[in-house]
Amino acid sequence: MKAIIHSGQSGLEGLQYTESISRAPEAEEVQIQLKSAGINHRDLFIMAGRTSQDTPLILGSDGAGVIVEIGEGVNGLSVGDEVIIHPTLGWDHTVDVPIVPDIVGGPTDGTLAQYITLPARNALPKPSHLSWAEAGVLSLSALTAYRALFTRGELKHGEHILIPGIGGGVATYALLMAVVAGAKVTVTSRSEAKRKEALRLGAFQALDSHADWSLQNDLDSVDFILDSIGQAMFPKYFDIIKPDGRIVMYGASSGDDLTVPIRSIFFPQVSLIGTSMGSREEFSQMLQWVEQHDIHPVIDGLYPLQETAKAFERMEKTEQFGNLAILVE
Structure with missing residues (x-):
């Protein structure tokens, strides 16, 4: 099969569009022929941390496709079913929070390939109202947001939420x-184009990231900040969060260390609340x-599998608004 493999060096330079071997499903597994996939900032972090000593890895945590083979002991799924991939491995119940979740696309091979084999529990029916491109970019980001x-x-x-x-x-x-959900949503961005797009999608207001937020109308009453x-x-x-407000943190794009x-x-x-995946x-x-x-999903761009590196380049420059979809032939 064709696949996007990361090997040999760190960063985007380690990406290769090449041949790989698809794996037949074992007991309680299914093999999916992928129609579409998505990329995430997580993929960039993984590539940045890998070296020439690491085993080659197929990247990608998002994907949707059709089941083409089923292993022994699989119930409730059939060859030909259209499915979407749940990317978190081994975390079935919400209360059983792992220290660090295992995710499709690292440590296991991911979705930037023509086929993927994974536990049957990680294949769920594709939402019928979504196109293949939309379903392919839903999984990890939408789960994290939810x-x-x-x-x-x-x-x-x-409630008033700041994003x-x-x-x-x-x-x-x-x-x-x-x-x-009926919340009042304020967003920020350095990009005027992104601020305008957020307003089009229903944001109450969109502010420059570098503005003095304390001077803005309606920013003295924020219940929830998603950071x-x-x-x-x-x-x-x-300066803006209400008493008894919540700051929910799911990333650290500007650095880990905080002076609190x-x-x-x-x-x-x-309340400071951590969250990750789901x-x-x-x-x-x-x-x-x-x-x-x-x-x-809001799709910023569509790329064939062989042009996945171009999609990552756009993501690395933080140019996109929404998701970057990979179409798998």
């Missing part, structure tokens, strides 16, 4: 989901929720 908003953050109708750094996959899904940036923005949050103003947390009783239980809930509310 858990952050509803499981961990307990977002409620009428800094709009444009990436998780932030874009969070915007769509929060609007549908993926970390140290570069963190000090600004305490402790009195700004305990006097107003602000369980199979939440993935199933997310799919039902997306279908119920007719949510469609």
Whole structure:
């Protein structure tokens, strides 16, 4: 089969479009012929941390396709079923939080290939209202956004949520989901084009990331901040968050280390909440929720499998708004 393999050196230079061997399913596994896949910032982090000593790896955590072979002991799935991949391995129940979740596309081979073999529990029915391209980019980002908003953050109708750094996959899904849930959504970005797109998608207001947020109307009443940036923005949050507000953190794109103003947390009783990925239980809930509310992913661009490197280059430059879809022939 054709696949995108990372090997030989770190970063994008290690990407290769080449031949690989598809693996026949073992007991309780299925093999899926992929129609589409998606890429995430997680893939960039993985590539940056790999060296020439690492085993070649097929990247990609998002994907959708058709089951072509079934291993022994698989029930409820058949050859020909259209499925979407739940990317988190071995995390079935929401309460059983792993220290670090195992994800398709690292440590196991991922979705940037013509075929993938994985546990049958990680193949769920594809939402019928989504195209192949849309289904292929849904999994990891939408799951992360759903858990952050509803499981961990307990977002409620009428609350005001701030999403800094709009444009990436998780932030874009969070915007769509929060609007549908009846929240008032403020976003920030350095890009005027991204701010305009967020307003088109239902944001209440869109601010320049470098503005003095404390001077903005309606930013003295933020109930919930969804943070993926970390140290570069963190000090600004305490100028705008309400007493008893929540900061839900799922990333650290500007760096891991924070200087935390402790009195700004305990006097107003602000909650700092961590979140990452999600369980199979939440993935199933997310799919039902997306279908119920007719949510469609925002697709920034479509790329054939052999041009996956170009998609990663766009992502690395933070140029995209929404998701980058890979079409697998």
